Amino acid sequence: MTDRIAHEQLKSKVMSAEEAAQFVNNGDKVGMSGFTGAGYPKALPTAIANKAKDAHSRGEDFKIDVFTGASTAPDCDGVLAEAEAVNYRAPYASDPIMRKAINAGEMKYQDIHLSHMGLQVEQGFFGKFDVAIIEAVRITEEGNIVPSSAVGNNVEYINAADKVIIEINEWQSEDLEGMHDIWSMPALPNRTPIPINKPGDRIGTTYIPIESSKVVAVVKTNAPDRNAPFKPVDETSEQIAGHFLDLLEGEVKAGRLTYDGYIMQSGVGNVPNAVMAGLLDSKFENIQAYTEVIQDGMLDLIDAGKMTVASATSFALSPEYAEKMNAEAKKYRESIILRPQQISNHPEVVRRTGLISSNGMIEADIYGNVNSTNVSGSRIMNGIGGSGDFTRNAFLSTFISGTIAKDGAISTIVPFASHIDHTEHDAMVIITERGYADLRGLAPRDRVKKMIEIAHPDYQPLLEEYYERAKSKGTGLQTPHDLATAFDFHINLAEKGSMKG
């Protein structure tokens, strides 16, 4: 086994998390590693949370601004939120305790496209960062950092910060070294193309270069990522996955896709897993993924020889598959690439690849506007994540959801989406267990019939009724709406417990 801290000077910076927390102060801007529960710092967040609690118990202020790649875990966002240690959070959060604090108005949360976060930091919109806290597999002889199971915005946060704290997590396999591809956009005004033509192209280094003088602490940890087991695939997910595969088959029939080399982007969840299971038995070969997270199903596709390469910025694996990754990283690093999220999600590369995107949603309206973030317009679920990065530039964009939630009290097809993250200009195909609504080439009124067809039968008459009423108002028939009753579904839900009223 190699020395995980091979740089002589940085060996002397090894200390406990509690000691390292001295470098994090009230009011600090802190950039952390971590994306979808992978690669986040395991020790510092708790140490910072404890520091905050101590300060609060003394009647002192202690809150920091926390920037990450995307979601982290209970031992990161969870402990920080519980300690009321966070003032502002970006670009994504999914922790239940933090979500509660956000929706209670107790902390500030800005929901930012994942490809924009690092970029906006580089552009100087957030000023200097005080500290970057980055999980790594190893520090090389030269003092470079080999990231762990996520790259996220590590590079941008390290560059923006005055001080860097590195966590070396021994739970992460050293064989991850070689899987990363670290490349930074040339700065303005001399930016040049990103030289990735295919998902498998490697363009950078396997480590993050770093000025070792910035490193104020190195903390050793040994703790697993937050790897949540996937729920067994249910009938609804299987039906949706079936329709998605039908859509792909239809594209092949229409001459717009071939069985060879389909490029996948996929959100996380049960349906994507069912899709990938379906692809195992399909005619599609040499599948490639250009996406933000590596999921269980992709490892299965790689193992089966169906997927040649998967490019992402992090893992989102079940505990079983995370173990497999740690044991077989040497093999998987031949076909998996982890990039900075600016690159994994970059509009330029996304559009170039011609990928087919697939993301979950909270609701879509009858014209194909999609809400990915705010329940009933106000209560944040998680965030937009990379769905906008991929949807806006996909060859073909899809959104997936079951037709109902909460035992039928909620319809995911509504008259007017209560928050809009993806507009009618961007969402091409909406898929539920009832089929898919292909909205390409359709004027708004022609979309309505297709959207109502994929809604739950209990809600179809209510949606019809709304549309007829909207047309009869006659205030404009491009996108007929009756604004006085546009949110009745949501108001019914709040007042009567069901969108049915």
Next chain:
Amino acid sequence: MTDRIAHEQLKSKVMSAEEAAQFVNNGDKVGMSGFTGAGYPKALPTAIANKAKDAHSRGEDFKIDVFTGASTAPDCDGVLAEAEAVNYRAPYASDPIMRKAINAGEMKYQDIHLSHMGLQVEQGFFGKFDVAIIEAVRITEEGNIVPSSAVGNNVEYINAADKVIIEINEWQSEDLEGMHDIWSMPALPNRTPIPINKPGDRIGTTYIPIESSKVVAVVKTNAPDRNAPFKPVDETSEQIAGHFLDLLEGEVKAGRLTYDGYIMQSGVGNVPNAVMAGLLDSKFENIQAYTEVIQDGMLDLIDAGKMTVASATSFALSPEYAEKMNAEAKKYRESIILRPQQISNHPEVVRRTGLISSNGMIEADIYGNVNSTNVSGSRIMNGIGGSGDFTRNAFLSTFISGTIAKDGAISTIVPFASHIDHTEHDAMVIITERGYADLRGLAPRDRVKKMIEIAHPDYQPLLEEYYERAKSKGTGLQTPHDLATAFDFHINLAEKGSMKG
């Protein structure tokens, strides 16, 4: 003077517009040149409209699907709409007669990002086209086409069509030859980067290559583009322009912009003209434009030596400046480049340049969601145009509007935008005559105060009232809304003639 039809075989295809209209039939998909009233076919639309009227008078069906670059003119969209000759229209329309037909539900209109239109045709989402009708300055000896005052989607429509009709417009200066830069994206699966690093980079040919066997007719015309005179700049526009320039100055102070080499994208209108007039007297030098239309103010900046290059896909000039262009095209082609709209508006290049975008809007809500298209959610004004292409990938995106319309009956800052084309994730700065709301780095609740500050004083108390009520509902404080009254402004306007109620 050169021979405008230099290709021997194509000389034999010269005929009248009425004769050429024989090639356009009921049910056809027709792709036309034309963008912002420039470079659209001048003769065929009227000939097709007459053919439609004749058919209708005989009780026969005659409707076509019309695709262009963007807006055209009364003698194109206008005559076709008046003759009820259009079934489906994309990606943009601004003609008053056509708008009326669309909003009356009499024709179908799909409002598509301008950078997506040609792409989606290439991707096969619209199938084969029957006819392409393209205005040109000249046909070369080799049978290539030199486009006129707009490039738009000419290349994509010619490639997709079985038959091509060329209009040679002698009103357009032959000196435009050399101004165009025609380049097509390599096809999937081997797409490569667009090799444009700076607005002034030329990467293609000055003509559109074409299989001359596809050309079924050549029609000679001599008619001006629709060049609308700009209204004199009013006080509101001047104030908005002033705030925009303050914003730029602020970026310079913050070290995010330099006086040398600012890259501009600008929608059309009075405010952009006032901004450009302001830039004439500013410290900014070597300004570049990467935008979709060349406006009067850009010619002034070029003449004054303040702007080094302007890249676009078409002109939008006043009659006076159009004459100037026709007289001095030989000079202007040194610093102006006209590209296919897929390239002028391409996310890849837009993000690479680091441009600052500025586009008009219908309304914005208190959280920064922007409506660019549908009045009161239902009645289309024009379309999204390129605003999404630029906003989503700009270094810094801005939207501009006066605070009120219709003598104060309408507030452009509303509780909930009645249609959303640009989400809270994309709109960075909103500017009215009262100042600018810089929403960068702000969580939703922190945006509200800034948005209300730039609203009209008559509406500020109403917006405050809404926000307080929304917070008191407590259903979620990430994006406080009271869905039951979210559209009261719009409902008041419909029922009582003013948003004030």
